[in-house]
Amino acid sequence: xxxxxxxxxxxxxxxxxxxxxxxxxxxxxxxxxxxxxxxxxxxxxxxxxxxxxxxxxxxxxxxxxxxxxxxxxxxxxxxxxxxxx
Amino acid sequence: xxxxxxxxxxxxxxxxxxxxxxxxxxxxxxxxxxxxxxxxxxxxxxxxxxxxxxxxxxxxxxxxxxxxxxxxxxxxxxxxxxxxxxxxxxxxxxxxxxxxxxxxxxxxxxxxxxxxxxxxxxxxxxxxxxxxxxxxxxxxxxxxxxxxxxxxxxxxxxxxxxxxxxxxxxxxxxxxxxxxxxxxxxxxxxxxxxxxxxxxxxxxxxxxxxxxxxxxxxxxxxxxxxxxxxxxxxxxxxxxxxxxxxxxxxxxxxxxxxxxxxxxxxxxxxxxxxxxxxxxxxxxxxxxxxxxxxxxxxxxxxxxxxxxxxxxxxxxxxxxxxxxxxxxxxxxxxxxxxxxxxxxxxxxxxxxxxxxxxxxxxxxxxxxxxxxxxxxxxxxxxxxxxxxxxxxxxxxxxxxxxxxxxxxxxxxxxxxxxxxxxxxxxxxxxxxxxxxxxxxxxxxxxxxxxxxxxxxxxxxxxxxxxxxxxxxxxxxxxxxxxxxxxxxxxxxxxxxxxxxxxxxxxxxxxxxxxxxxxxxxxxxxxxxxxxxxxxxxxxxxxxxxxxxxxxxxxxxxxxxxxxxxxxxxxxxxxxxxxxxxxxxxxxxxxxxxxxxxxxxxxxxxxxxxxxxxxxxxxxxxxxxxxxxxxxxxxxxxxxxxxxxxxxxxxxxxxxxxxxxxxxxxxxxxxxxxxxxxxxxxxxxxxxxxxxxxxxxxxxxxxxxxxxxxxxxxxxxxxxxxxxxxxxxxxxxxxxxxxxxxxxxxxxxxxxxxxxxxxxxxxxxxxxxxxxxxxxxxxxxxxxxxxxxxxxxxxxxxxxxxxxxxxxxxxxxxxxxxxxxxxxxxxxxxxxxxxxxxxxxxxxxxxxxxxxxxxxxxxxxxxxxxxxxxxxxxxxxxxxxxxxxxxx
Numbered sequence: 001x002x003x004x005x006x007x008x009x010x011x012x013x014x015x016x017x018x019x020x021x022x023x024x025x026x027x028x029x030x031x032x033x034x035x036x037x038x039x040x041x042x043x044x045x046x047x048x049x050x051x052x053x054x055x056x057x058x059x060x061x062x063x064x065x066x067x068x069x070x071x072x073x074x075x076x077x078x079x080x081x082x083x084x085x
Numbered sequence: 086x087x088x089x090x091x092x093x094x095x096x097x098x099x100x101x102x103x104x105x106x107x108x109x110x111x112x113x114x115x116x117x118x119x120x121x122x123x124x125x126x127x128x129x130x131x132x133x134x135x136x137x138x139x140x141x142x143x144x145x146x147x148x149x150x151x152x153x154x155x156x157x158x159x160x161x162x163x164x165x166x167x168x169x170x171x172x173x174x175x176x177x178x179x180x181x182x183x184x185x186x187x188x189x190x191x192x193x194x195x196x197x198x199x200x201x202x203x204x205x206x207x208x209x210x211x212x213x214x215x216x217x218x219x220x221x222x223x224x225x226x227x228x229x230x231x232x233x234x235x236x237x238x239x240x241x242x243x244x245x246x247x248x249x250x251x252x253x254x255x256x257x258x259x260x261x262x263x264x265x266x267x268x269x270x271x272x273x274x275x276x277x278x279x280x281x282x283x284x285x286x287x288x289x290x291x292x293x294x295x296x297x298x299x300x301x302x303x304x305x306x307x308x309x310x311x312x313x314x315x316x317x318x319x320x321x322x323x324x325x326x327x328x329x330x331x332x333x334x335x336x337x338x339x340x341x342x343x344x345x346x347x348x349x350x351x352x353x354x355x356x357x358x359x360x361x362x363x364x365x366x367x368x369x370x371x372x373x374x375x376x377x378x379x380x381x382x383x384x385x386x387x388x389x390x391x392x393x394x395x396x397x398x399x400x401x402x403x404x405x406x407x408x409x410x411x412x413x414x415x416x417x418x419x420x421x422x423x424x425x426x427x428x429x430x431x432x433x434x435x436x437x438x439x440x441x442x443x444x445x446x447x448x449x450x451x452x453x454x455x456x457x458x459x460x461x462x463x464x465x466x467x468x469x470x471x472x473x474x475x476x477x478x479x480x481x482x483x484x485x486x487x488x489x490x491x492x493x494x495x496x497x498x499x500x501x502x503x504x505x506x507x508x509x510x511x512x513x514x515x516x517x518x519x520x521x522x523x524x525x526x527x528x529x530x531x532x533x534x535x536x537x538x539x540x541x542x543x544x545x546x547x548x549x550x551x552x553x554x555x556x557x558x559x560x561x562x563x564x565x566x567x568x569x570x571x572x573x574x575x576x577x578x579x580x581x582x583x584x585x586x587x588x589x590x591x592x593x594x595x596x597x598x599x600x601x602x603x604x605x606x607x608x609x610x611x612x613x614x615x616x617x618x619x620x621x622x623x624x625x626x627x628x629x630x631x632x633x634x635x636x637x638x639x640x641x642x643x644x645x646x647x648x649x650x651x652x653x654x655x656x657x658x659x660x661x662x663x664x665x666x667x668x669x670x671x672x673x674x675x676x677x678x679x680x681x682x683x684x685x686x687x688x689x690x691x692x693x694x695x696x697x698x699x700x701x702x703x704x705x706x707x708x709x710x711x712x713x714x715x716x717x718x719x720x721x722x723x724x725x726x727x728x729x730x731x732x733x734x735x736x737x738x739x740x741x742x743x744x745x746x747x748x749x750x751x752x753x754x755x756x757x758x759x760x761x762x763x764x765x766x767x768x769x770x771x772x773x774x775x776x777x778x779x780x781x782x783x784x785x786x787x788x789x790x791x792x793x794x795x796x797x798x799x800x801x802x803x804x805x806x807x808x809x810x811x812x813x814x815x816x817x818x819x820x821x822x823x824x825x826x827x828x829x830x831x832x833x834x835x836x837x838x839x840x841x842x843x844x845x846x847x848x849x850x851x852x853x854x855x856x857x858x859x860x861x862x863x864x865x866x867x868x869x870x871x872x873x874x875x876x877x878x879x880x881x882x883x884x885x886x887x888x889x890x891x892x893x894x895x896x897x898x899x900x901x902x903x904x905x906x907x908x909x910x911x912x913x914x915x916x917x918x919x920x921x922x923x924x925x926x927x928x929x930x931x932x933x934x935x936x937x938x939x940x941x942x943x944x945x946x947x948x949x950x951x952x953x954x955x956x957x958x959x960x961x962x963x964x965x966x967x968x969x970x971x972x
Contacts, residue, residue: 033929039936069955070945 009048016065018049026060043077055079098283102293109160110134110146113296116325135159136298156298164331166259167352168239170359172289177235182217186228188268191217193224211278237365263290316377320358327351402558411536415721417574419511419525420536426529429558430500443499447490450477456529460502468496503527508565510557513545520544520577524568543698544587575717581950589698594724597731599823602645602691607638619725642686648722651684656971657702660694660824682969693824696723738816743836743879745810753803760799761868764792768866800840804833839874842893
């Protein structure tokens with residue numbers, strides 16, 4: 001098997017933890033920040049990490065990063081289609 | 086939360102010829118402006134229907150006076166269509182993607198589907214030139230397409246093959262292009278991102294030209310009574326002239342060649358009327374040779390409408406003058422010349438409570454005679470918004486002061502002068518960070534300059550070599566409160582950049598406090614009083630440190646402790662600390678181990694590390710423990726004490742302070758000679774081919790590195806020799822050790838040896854063939870011929886050394902010049918991107934539209950200004966303060 005097909009970006013130490021959020025969690029997120037999906041930061045559907053966790057367009061994903069200031073920081077992004085060009 | 090109204094989309098359209106004629110109030114046919122009587126020609130460029138600019142006349146369209154009439158558009162009927170330069174790229178794209186015969190998009194419906202994507206995933210993207218293959222056959226009418234060439238600024242041509250198969254350029258006239266664009270069907274335009282109801286493509290080719298109202302191109306009357314027309318009017322005159330001539334020739338049936346020339350000329354004038362800086366087009370010039378400022382030039386660039394008139398404006402209630410230092414002012418204050426204080430005002434609402442005070446202010450009038458006298462006023466505003474100027478009057482003229490003082494009652498507003506204690510905003514450009522604008526309290530002074538405490542120079546990056554600064558007077562209560570709470574100097578002692586103090590002692594403050602507190606010295610009562618001459622020390626000095634022969638003595642550390650908060654506990658190492666492997670603490674021979682217990686300096690020297698701007702650990706601790714006001718107080722105390730301290734001993738410096746002994750010069754020379762011999766030896770090894778190259782480097786590079794190293798070491802060695810001779814009795818050493826200014830390297834260069842001059846981190850290699858200067862042998866690799874300066878600034882440089890030194894110095898100058906312009910642009914882009922982000926009440930960072938940028942500000946919701954060098958809590962400092970020990 002070719003070596004390249006075995007690479008899993010999620011296992012790379014510099015790629016933070018990505019996960020798809022459940023509908024309830026998304027609802028909770030929207031109500032705590034009083035926002036709609038259009039107010040979220042975005043991520044393209046063909047982002048390697050998005051492909052790896054199998055998220056679809058309009059899913060909300062949760063990213064947990066190591067933070068220099070807080071130790072652990074959570075961030076949420078809406079998966080959108082990459083625009084042409 | 087979402088703003089009440091949201092911009093859903095913005096539609097950009099073109100003006101159609103129909104619309105242009107509809108909004109026009111007059112067809113313009115004459116190129117002349119005014120007749121001999123100075124009256125505008127009817128149907129000329131200054132026609133009275135287009136609005137009025139001369140006082141006394143009335144607009145023939147709206148019958149309003151000059152100043153009230155907004156102006157109205159006219160129009161010019163062009164003899165033949167011309168291209169609008171702003172749309173040449175759109176025209177090129179449209180010509181290339183549509184059929185030259187039937188005007189359809191050169192793609193079948195299936196192909197369009199494939200590129201745009203299925204309907205449910207439509208992203209609103211449109212087709213581009215690249216989606217259509219060149220020179221294909223139209224899928225609708227089968228016409229063979231030709232290559233379209235575009236030549237700047239406005240020439241389009243088609244490439245055809247003549248009978249011998251050679252390529253020939255066929256020029257397309259604007260009329261040809263227009264008829265092609267007319268053929269493009271509306272449905273195809275949607276795919277190209279064009280909404281045909283507001284922007285038919287043929288409208289990019291002008292058949293009728295709008296003439297802007299005279300109010301936007303007013304003529305000015307010079308001193309000699311001559312009229313001088315606006316640049317736009319000049320350009321319009323050109324257009325009408327050529328247009329008239331074109332029409333006449335056309336009607337007379339002139340030859341094709343002449344028609345074409347005139348057409349091109351008309352195109353040129355219309356092009357430069359829109360944009361006088363297009364590539365490939367000589368700019369239209371004024372008679373004096375100055376390029377005309379036409380439509381595009383009015384909008385573009387720094388002084389254009391957007392950046393110059395809309396984003397930035399000039400303001401009232403501001404003043405600007407040279408700054409100079411005044412160490413006796415508090416850091417919170419700013420000294421203002423009386424002449425400015427008499428000109429700038431603050432509006433005060435009259436109430437029953439302040440009526441008497443305001444009456445006395447009015448009686449002083451518009452000129453306050455001296456610093457001590459109470460402030461006056463320049464204007465009063467009546468409840469009906471009438472503004473009355475106060476006039477003192479002289480001789481028979483009584484003025485109106487008494488009269489108005491009697492009339493005034495609650496509801497009036499008095500614009501009174503500045504007086505001590507008013508809050509004002511002080512600013513120095515470039516305003517690179519928030520501390521570039523800070524609020525100060527007014528202190529009226531003699532002289533003509535703004536005065537500020539040198540301790541606030543670092544945040545403004547100000548010095549006194551001719552710098553000017555601006556002053557703004559907040560005009561209402563809200564603004565003053567905001568200035569005091571957010572922008573005042575004491576609120577900005579800590580910089581959000583690194584979470585430490587940015588305001589603190591500089592230069593002589595540091596040298597002075599260092600000299601005062603270094604080692605242990607004893608002062609008699611008179612000396613202590615003298616040191617505190619400028620401080621407001623209210624308590625007694627306390628028990629003397631020692632009594633000798635019945636005379637009480639206080640130590641220098643006791644003197645300094647007097648200005649510290651009484652329960653401060655700190656342990657740290659001063660700037661003069663050498664960083665020894667094993668710290669001997671209290672017994673440090675440099676006195677660099679600072680220990681403060683219960684507000685008493687037990688040992689150590691106070692210097693840059695303790696009270697300097699950027700470092701100031703004591704300052705920092707005082708802010709965190711006792712608040713900003715106490716810290717501002719401490720800065721005032723330290724700077725005043727240190728200046729008395731430096732005056733106690735005196736502090737001078739001259740180049741012959743760097744003289745060394747004969748034996749020192751001998752050993753310096755010896756060190757340098759030995760280094761040069763070492764360099765020669767290495768060059769010999771290299772030339773014999775014996776040099777072992779370092780990994781990854783050529784032998785030449787290895788040799789260069791070795792030479793640099795040897796010479797660098799030699800220079801450092803001379804510095805050590807000089808340093809061993811020069812002690813703390815030398816002012817330069819005091820400044821370097823205390824951190825006030827300069828470093829030991831500067832002293833080395835003055836006393837020992839200037840050292841290697843470098844360009845881009847390498848020895849100087851440029852110049853003539855195989856040598857830097859004609860003074861040297863070709864191929865010489867020695868130290869002297871590549872910029873090693875053996876002399877010191879004290880001994881003086883030889884001519885070749887001086888030349889090399891200038892080469893090295895120039896690089897530094899160029900670097901700074903390039904860096905400032907680059908960082909300036911970087912800053913501009915960053916501010917444009919970030920300027921309206923804000924931290925919401927829930928701690929998230931959002932745009933004004935409510936979109937989230939960061940879910941928690943800085944991920945930990947910590948204000949860097951309230952933290953301690955990046956950490957939210959200074960744990961070590963708190964523990965230290967409780968234990969009174971180093972942790």
